[in-house]
Amino acid sequence: MGYDVITFPLEVRVIMRNPSVLALKAKQARKAYREWGYQKVFDRWHYFGKNGEKYHPHLNVLYDGGYLSEELLAKxxxxxxxxxxxRSIAKRIKKDLV
Known part of the structure; x- marks a missing residue:
C-alpha cells in the first residue's frame, strides 16, 4: 500500500474552504492516481494540522502501490x-503543492 499527503500552499487555502472545490480536488487526485496505474484509490480530507489552530486542508490518499524509485516518485x-x-496559480504565488 502507498500513502501520500497532499498539502496546499497558504496562498490558495482561502478557496479550499469551499466544499465543492474540495470535492473537485479529491476527484482530480483520484483520477491522477488512476492515470498513473493505481486501481484502488481512497482519499480523505483533513482540515487542521497537529495543533488544530490553523486551517490547513490536506488530502490523505491511500492506494495500491509499493516502493517507487526517486525518479518515479518525482514523476x-x-x-x-x-x-x-x-500552473498559472503556481507561478503567480511562486509555490507548488508539497
Whole structure:
C-alpha cells in the first residue's frame, strides 16, 4: 500500500474552504492516481494540522502501490501537482503543492 499527503500552499487555502472545490480536488487526485496505474484509490480530507489552530486542508490518499524509485516518485508528484494546482496559480504565488 502507498500513502501520500497532499498539502496546499497558504496562498490558495482561502478557496479550499469551499466544499465543492474540495470535492473537485479529491476527484482530480483520484483520477491522477488512476492515470498513473493505481486501481484502488481512497482519499480523505483533513482540515487542521497537529495543533488544530490553523486551517490547513490536506488530502490523505491511500492506494495500491509499493516502493517507487526517486525518479518515479518525482514523476508521480509532478503529475499530481499539474492536475491539482494550475500552473498559472503556481507561478503567480511562486509555490507548488508539497
Amino acid at each position: 508521480k508528484k509532478d503529475l499530481i501537482r499539474r492536475k491539482l494546482l494550475p
